[in-house]
Amino acid sequence: MDITTYVDNIQKTVDTTLDGYLQPKADIPKILIEAMRYSVFAADKRFRSILSIASCQTIGGKIEEILPVACAVELINTSFFIFDDLPSIENNDYRKGKLSNHKVFGEDIAIAAGNCLLAYAFELVINDYDKENFKSKIALRLLQEISKATGITGMVSGQVVEMTSRDKEMDKYVLQYIHNHRTSALIVASVKAGAIVAEATVNELETLIDYAKNIAFAVQMIEDYLDADGDKNKLSKAAEGDIQMRKKTYYSVYGREKASKMAHEKIFLAKSYLNSLKTPDLLFQLADFIITYRIE
């Protein structure tokens, strides 16, 4: 199977699973499900869940074992987009060419939907792994990875530094902090989770973390680059927004050419770590896919 077909198949599997998790139910407010679905199914390449699943499969695990975590990661990612777009944060009217959540459902519902996606991400992992035949200890480790990446030591802290650094001078270290927390943490956690569920050795886990950190860097730079260059109907509104809000991006700090070069270097570096794995092929191809197809 070529990598494009693989990616297509995984995207479909993840979307179908997410669709199952987000079905309307009699005792849940209809608008809450609608608001969650609206942002979860806005154009997204499922980059984080693909990496998580590919990592699991590379170590010999099955897709069913990691699928709930992969979906949880997508819900968490969506939750942060909803919050980021709010008027008091980045004030984006559009995200990936669609009206942002609060523009469609109102700020109160958007906040509830963001909140709910975060809580539901944990809930579905907890529920899906609470089975007799699954090792509870592994389930707790998976939860630990995604919770560390999300909260006080992860995405929220990255978001807060982003908020508080907007009107200050550009600073590489601040940019690095924001990237590590806001973007990289969840990508690394996704890859780690895939490895943990497949019971990777310590060496395999270390290899995959190195791979993930470099991939995350490349993804962030590509996203910044696309955002800055982007047509707001096709991509996000961040291009315009970033300049207005003086948001720190790799693009704004390093410039387009250097950011693009760095992304290619990081992808090269990510691949170089894979040599120690028995079956590195999938992750190798995925790295090339990212730089070529500009996923996410």
Added chain:
Amino acid sequence: MDITTYVDNIQKTVDTTLDGYLQPKADIPKILIEAMRYSVFAADKRFRSILSIASCQTIGGKIEEILPVACAVELINTSFFIFDDLPSIENNDYRKGKLSNHKVFGEDIAIAAGNCLLAYAFELVINDYDKENFKSKIALRLLQEISKATGITGMVSGQVVEMTSRDKEMDKYVLQYIHNHRTSALIVASVKAGAIVAEATVNELETLIDYAKNIAFAVQMIEDYLDADGDKNKLSKAAEGDIQMRKKTYYSVYGREKASKMAHEKIFLAKSYLNSLKTPDLLFQLADFIITYRIE
């Protein structure tokens, strides 16, 4: 030990533990910790955590075993208060006589703090129970209880129905839904978690759920009653807010006298369930304490 001393001691233990969880750290934005601490340590009687701990002790468990969950529940509760107070939701400038979180830290930081408290609640339970000597299966059950009470089947849904029913006619069933989801779910989960950690029998668990549901009803009615009667410097701003926003409360639907009578009846009923327990004394006294001292 009399019940007032017991409650005092538990409040102090919970506050000390929360203080430990919320210490500043070099790599976490200072303002994020400050914003979380501000609302977590705003006047609160720690009602939910006291019930959780008392439930655990009644079944023969130790306070250390339930303390992380008890603290997590307080963080979740605080998170919802921060969100509720936001301009786009209830627009409260004050909460329990203090400026609301967004009035002090700004809306963006308040949203991040609310978000972070929710994620951190899960994280600290996951971390604290990820120990060799603790049963992972029990940890997952605890997480299941608090996640169910928080998200799509719990508090968020209650919050959304509250948002969407504001400008509609009063309706007992809507009020009941809001109460069950927004308030009762977390109180019942707190009590259940205490019982689960102490490895309660099925009968004990059922008894405690019945107790908790009635206690939750009473607490909600007392809160509504206090809010509606309240001096906004001493209590919450909800008194004024509720009328402006036409928020559904037991007070507004049933009136003061009937709401108070119902609260007393529920406390009576809660106590009646306790007879089947070996050592019902603590929970019995706690029920009386609530109605007398109007804990929240």
